[in-house]
Amino acid sequence: MRWLKSECADSYYQVKPECKDVPATRFKIKPGRTLSVRKWLAAFSPNGQLDIRKTLKRIHRGGIHPSIRGEVWEFLLGCYDPMSTFDKRKQIREHRRAQYVRWKKECSEMFPVDGRGKCITSPVITEDRNAKSTEIVTGNGPLDMKVTKWLLTLHQIGLDVTRTDRNLVFYEKQENLSKLWDILSVYAWIDIDVGYCQGMSDLCSPMIILLEHEADAFWCFERLMRRLRENFRCTETSIGVVTQLGHLATVTQVIHPKLHQHFETLGGGHYLFAVRMLMVLFRREFSF
Amino acid sequence: MSFQKRTLLKVILLGDSGYVHMKFSQQYKATIGADFVTKELQIDDRNVTLQIWDTAGQERFQSLGVAFYRGADCCVLVYDVNVSKSFDNLDNWHEEFLKQVIIMLIWFPIFISCQANPTDPRTFPFILLGNKIDLDGGNSRAVSEKKAKDWCVSKENMPYFETSAKEDINVDAAFHCISKNALENEREQDIYFQGIPDVVTQTEQKSGCAC
Numbered sequence: 303m304r305w306l307k308s309e310c311a312d313s314y315y316q317v318k319p320e321c322k323d324v325p326a327t328r329f330k331i332k333p334g335r336t337l338s339v340r341k342w343l344a345a346f347s348p349n350g351q352l353d354i355r356k357t358l359k360r361i362h363r364g365g366i367h368p369s370i371r372g373e374v375w376e377f378l379l380g381c382y383d384p385m386s387t388f389d390k391r392k393q394i395r396e397h398r399r400a401q402y403v404r405w406k407k408e409c410s411e412m413f414p415v416d417g418r419g420k421c422i423t424s425p426v427i428t429e430d431r432n433a434k435s436t437e438i439v440t441g442n443g444p445l446d447m448k449v450t451k452w453l454l455t456l457h458q459i460g461l462d463v464t465r466t467d468r469n470l471v472f473y474e475k476q477e478n479l480s481k482l483w484d485i486l487s488v489y490a491w492i493d494i495d496v497g498y499c500q501g502m503s504d505l506c507s508p509m510i511i512l513l514e515h516e517a518d519a520f521w522c523f524e525r526l527m528r529r530l531r532e533n534f535r536c537t538e539t540s541i542g543v544v545t546q547l548g549h550l551a552t553v554t555q556v557i558h559p560k561l562h563q564h565f566e567t568l569g570g571g572h573y574l575f576a577v578r579m580l581m582v583l584f585r586r587e588f589s590f
Numbered sequence: 591m592s593f594q595k596r597t598l599l600k601v602i603l604l605g606d607s608g609y610v611h612m613k614f615s616q617q618y619k620a621t622i623g624a625d626f627v628t629k630e631l632q633i634d635d636r637n638v639t640l641q642i643w644d645t646a647g648q649e650r651f652q653s654l655g656v657a658f659y660r661g662a663d664c665c666v667l668v669y670d671v672n673v674s675k676s677f678d679n680l681d682n683w684h685e686e687f688l689k690q691v692i693i694m695l696i697w698f699p700i701f702i703s704c705q706a707n708p709t710d711p712r713t714f715p716f717i718l719l720g721n722k723i724d725l726d727g728g729n730s731r732a733v734s735e736k737k738a739k740d741w742c743v744s745k746e747n748m749p750y751f752e753t754s755a756k757e758d759i760n761v762d763a764a765f766h767c768i769s770k771n772a773l774e775n776e777r778e779q780d781i782y783f784q785g786i787p788d789v790v791t792q793t794e795q796k797s798g799c800a801c
Contacts (some may be wrong), residue, residue, distance in 0.1 A: 458647075458648055461620070461647070462620045465619055465620050466619075466620075468619075499648065499650060500620050500621070500622050500646050500647070500648045500651070501620075501622040501623075503620070504622070536650040536653060537653070538653070539653055540653050541623075541650060541651065541653045541654060543623065544654070544657070568598065568641075572656075572657035572660065574623070574624050574643075574654065574657050574658060575626070577622065577623030577624060577654070578622040578623055578625060581622050581623060582622060586619070586622075
């Protein structure tokens with residue numbers, strides 16, 4: 303397929319007509335510069351090894367064509383080693399999909415995360431570990447700490463799922479909302495330290511749009527979180543992103559003292575205005 | 591670009607976020623960390639910009655505490671007139687704020703200007719808003735106006751307003767009062783909106799990133 307002139311990428315991620323406050327994309331598909339399907343396929347050796355250097359160079363110059371963004375991201379996020387073969391990746395993919403199914407089953411045994419789009423929005427247990435909802439399978443004894451912690455975060459996921467990327471036509475479909483809910487709740491279970499924190503739904507949503515298979519989307523999200531999870535981690539007195547805010551302040555102070563001074567005066571202190579930008583990688587500022 | 595002198599006031603909203611939604615825009619998106627909106631007002635002959643800060647609903651963001659409270663000129667406590675618990679928790683929010691002011695005094699004494707004179711936190715300007723009075727035509731009300739007013743009297747006569755952010759009832763009057771109270775406690779800080787934007791424009795021109 304060839305594109306004769308620059309094509310705007312907006313149409314790939316259709317926005318609801320009533321949403322007027324969505325930033326327009328500046329990304330354009332440019333023939334000869336953007337990584338196209340043809341160039342992408344040509345970047346693999348016969349047994350499936352990817353010429354990552356050439357690919358990155360092209361991506362840097364012209365971006366990725368939206369139709370292949372998902373599979374390219376899998377490499378960029380580090381899900382697969384570019385030097386691996388087709389066979390090896392197929393094997394890993396199957397293994398990971400099976401693992402995801404197992405975790406999802408574990409979750410649904412504790413609380414029915416059943417993929418039919420049931421989103422809970424109020425706590426299912428109380429802080430003192432008494433079940434509020436009849437759907438919780440408690441067995442006979444009291445719930446253990448890990449299970450309690452997980453159950454306590456569930457309603458927050460439910461509250462946020464219905465508020466994530468609501469401007470996209472994609473999320474009018476109930477099954478897509480369900481995927482978001484399922485992936486976030488499974489992730490909260492396997493990374494109990496971080497669990498679920500507001501902002502994570504913004505990061506997870508693009509994966510679901512770009513990767514058709516729910517398990518593949520999960521693993522992309524999991525990879526992304528390896529890099530970002532520290533920001534969401536929390537102690538009694540601090541939340542991870544504060545460290546990064548400190549770095550931002552230090553860098554700005556050195557490269558642009560006047561701007562730093564301006565932020566200190568206007569920003570209410572500690573670069574708090576940048577919390578969201580850093581936590582969700584500018585997802586609220588830029589189009590998708 | 592305006593060359594007019596403006597006064598900037600930092601206002602922070604506190605309350606049970608599960609019940610209270612005092613958002614002014616982007617209501618359909620979750621707040622991450624802390625977020626602010628600005629509102630421009632004219633108080634007598636002064637142009638005032640209110641920088642209104644709100645924290646996210648999730649509890650773990652409470653640990654942004656000190657940074658969030660720093661430099662506040664006024665603290666707005668909000669509860670939902672339809673939810674008793676949100677009223678009962680006002681004492682906690684009030685105490686939490688005063689506690690943070692004291693932490694600031696200990697850790698960042700040099701950053702604190704004359705506002706929020708923490709040697710006597712009781713003089714700090716607070717205001718109470720009873721929100722969502724529009725709900726169910728007022729039939730689902732759980733906290734009476736008298737109860738709220740009595741509470742305000744016990745807190746150094748804190749001003750009280752009953753509002754509906756949704757129906758835009760009394761919101762302007764409330765913000766007018768917030769500004770007036772904060773101005774009385776004002777720090778000497780004026781903002782000029784020229785200067786910095788020029789520099790930003792230069793940077794924008796340099797970057798050719800199209801992603």
